[in-house]
Amino acid sequence: MANAKAELLTIGDEILFGQINDTNSQWMSQELDKVGIRVVRKTTVGDIRQDMMDAFAEAEKRADIILITGGLGPTNDDLTKPLLAEYFNCEIAMDEEALAEVTEFFNSKGRELTPVNRKQAELPICCERVSNRLGTAPGMWFERNGKVFVSMPGVPHEMKTMMKEIVIPKLQGHFQTDVIFHKVVKTIGIGESWLAEEIKVWEDALPEHIKLAYLPSLGQVKLRLTAVGPDMDTLKAEVEEQITELQKYASKYIYGYDKDEIQSVVGEMLKERNLTVAFAESCTGGFISHLITSIPGSSAYYQGSVVPYHNELKASVLGVKEETLIDNGAVSEETVIEMANNVRQKFNADLGIATSGVAGPDGGTPEKPVGTVWIAIADGEQTKARKLQLWKDRDVNIKATAIAALNLIRITLSKTIEIKN
Numbered sequence: 001m002a003n004a005k006a007e008l009l010t011i012g013d014e015i016l017f018g019q020i021n022d023t024n025s026q027w028m029s030q031e032l033d034k035v036g037i038r039v040v041r042k043t044t045v046g047d048i049r050q051d052m053m054d055a056f057a058e059a060e061k062r063a064d065i066i067l068i069t070g071g072l073g074p075t076n077d078d079l080t081k082p083l084l085a086e087y088f089n090c091e092i093a094m095d096e097e098a099l100a101e102v103t104e105f106f107n108s109k110g111r112e113l114t115p116v117n118r119k120q121a122e123l124p125i126c127c128e129r130v131s132n133r134l135g136t137a138p139g140m141w142f143e144r145n146g147k148v149f150v151s152m153p154g155v156p157h158e159m160k161t162m163m164k165e166i167v168i169p170k171l172q173g174h175f176q177t178d179v180i181f182h183k184v185v186k187t188i189g190i191g192e193s194w195l196a197e198e199i200k201v202w203e204d205a206l207p208e209h210i211k212l213a214y215l216p217s218l219g220q221v222k223l224r225l226t227a228v229g230p231d232m233d234t235l236k237a238e239v240e241e242q243i244t245e246l247q248k249y250a251s252k253y254i255y256g257y258d259k260d261e262i263q264s265v266v267g268e269m270l271k272e273r274n275l276t277v278a279f280a281e282s283c284t285g286g287f288i289s290h291l292i293t294s295i296p297g298s299s300a301y302y303q304g305s306v307v308p309y310h311n312e313l314k315a316s317v318l319g320v321k322e323e324t325l326i327d328n329g330a331v332s333e334e335t336v337i338e339m340a341n342n343v344r345q346k347f348n349a350d351l352g353i354a355t356s357g358v359a360g361p362d363g364g365t366p367e368k369p370v371g372t373v374w375i376a377i378a379d380g381e382q383t384k385a386r387k388l389q390l391w392k393d394r395d396v397n398i399k400a401t402a403i404a405a406l407n408l409i410r411i412t413l414s415k416t417i418e419i420k421n
Contacts, residue, residue: 003038003228004175007063009055010044011070011080012154024069024159035168036177036228037065047077056087060147065171070154072137074116080151081124081140088142088149090126098122098129098138105136130166134158141170148174178228181235184215185223185243186260187253188407192216195223199249202242210242218396219403220262255410262406263291269413270301270351277409278347279305280318280339282330283357283373288402303347308339318342331356331368333385336376340385344378351412352378353405357388359397371397375405377412384412 008025015022022044029039040063045055052071059066071080085092099121106113120136123129130139130150135158142149150167152159187195192214196203203212209229215222225242227235247254256265270277279289289305292298308314311325319342320335328334336354344352357373364370371390376383388404390397 003036003177003180004064004171005040005062006032006037006065006067007059008039008042009059009066009068010042010154011047011052011068012044013046015044015070016046024154024156027156027160028067028069028163031163031168033180033182035172036179037171037175038180047071047079049079049083052079052083053087056084056149060144060149064147064175066147066149067167068149068151069159072120072139072151072153074120074136081122084127084140084142084149084151085124088124088126088144090124092122093125095121095123095129095138101131101133101138102136105133130162132158132162134161139167141167178230179232179235181227181232181239183225183227183236183239183243184258185225185246185254186220186256186262187223187250188220188255188262188403189411190221190250190253192221195221195250195253198253199223199246202246202249205245206242207238210239218400219407252414255407262403262410264295266406266409266413267292267295267298267301269410271297273413275350275413276301276303276348277351277353278303278343278349279405280343280352280354281305281307282309282314282339282355283359284355284398284401284405285309287398288353288355288405291402291406303349306343306346314339318346329368331358331372331374333374333376333387336374337378337383337385340376340378340383344380350379351409353409355401355405357390357397357401359401360392360394373397373401373404375401375408377405377408379412384408 008028010022010025014020025042032039043055045051068080071078102121103113117136123138123140127140127142130141132138135153135155137153139162140151152162206212210225210227213224215224225239227239229235255262281288286305286307292302306318308318311330314320315322318339320338324334324338336356339354340352343354354376358364358368358370360370370392373388373390374385376385388401390400
């Protein structure tokens with residue numbers, strides 16, 4: 001069976017001006033996905049008559065379901081109701097049940113129903129009223145040529161209650177849909193294009209009803225598998241089979257699934273092996289330690305950190321040899337190796353990790369441009385160092401270095417040493 005397609009239409013100049021964030025569309029997309037309704041487009045339109053009418057017509061061509069939020073207030077700039085009445089060619093009249101609900105709402109608040117608010121109970125005669133038990137603006141349900149329009153308030157808690165209690169159950173009864181199942185595979189230490197090449201054979205063999213999307217971020221690539229079919233249990237089993245097959249091609253890069261984060265996965269690996277870790281963070285300024293300690297229970301494996309930002313502190317606090325700093329500089333393989341070994345010993349940890357680099361936007365040289373970073377890990381038996389050549393953005397470089405350092409721990413603990421950029 002074909003999945004119903006939905007378009008979300010948000011009304012309001014305040015969203016286009018950037019004065020508020022459109023959190024409604026994200027929430028609605030998630031809820032519709034759960035019941036097998038696929039959102040194909042999200043559109044935001046200002047409070048302009050022709051723009052709104054054009055948006056209604058364009059959405060009706062694309063989607064089976066058009067869900068509209070905003071523009072239902074009692075003032076003259078709220079145009080959604082009169083324009084929907086015009087679009088569906090029907091008059092607006094007082095809805096007695098809506099009036100009773102609005103009156104009861106005001107009575108419950110100990111407030112008088114004003115003439116302006118009374119008009120909110122007036123609805124297009126061709127729509128079906130959608131009750132709003134948390135506010136004064138009723139929703140409206142329109143049907144034409146197999147298409148459904150639903151207009152709801154833009155106030156999030158009013159819209160969410162309306163969607164959960166009335167709109168979604170009614171849509172489920174109106175449209176027959178398949179179920180949709182998503183599974184996210186998280187990879188690290190390999191770029192999107194390299195990963196695509198590694199798993200090409202597997203990707204080409206995916207069944208037609210299972211789609212793959214690449215979602216790259218700093219140092220990581222998420223692989224989202226989306227399966228569509230009549231039975232959720234069957235889809236889950238099929239996706240798990242595909243992930244088992246994927247492991248043959250990319251197991252060394254896969255660190256988790258769905259909501260897993262690299263810092264929590266590394267923490268579990270340390271805990272399982274009864275190992276502790278300490279950090280010497282120069283260019284990352286304590287950001288790796290922040291990620292590690294954001295995980296509850298991290299005291300089981302986190303010993304502590306030092307942030308020797310200046311060279312004299314690398315020498316006096318951490319014990320890096322002055323000749324190492326003079327001969328090689330702070331941003332060097334030799335320096336981070338000493339930093340990793342010394343912080344491991346200083347904090348009595350099983351693993352010592354160090355970072356040093358030119359985070360930017362200033363401070364680079366022809367030999368060591370902005371984005372040059374060295375990281376190292378020492379485990380008491382060997383010390384491994386890696387050079388990163390990152391970007392000119394300071395914040396990005398700090399975060400990318402932290403991700404790379406956490407991955408270096410993962411690689412060391414799993415004994416996988418190949419890394420691709």
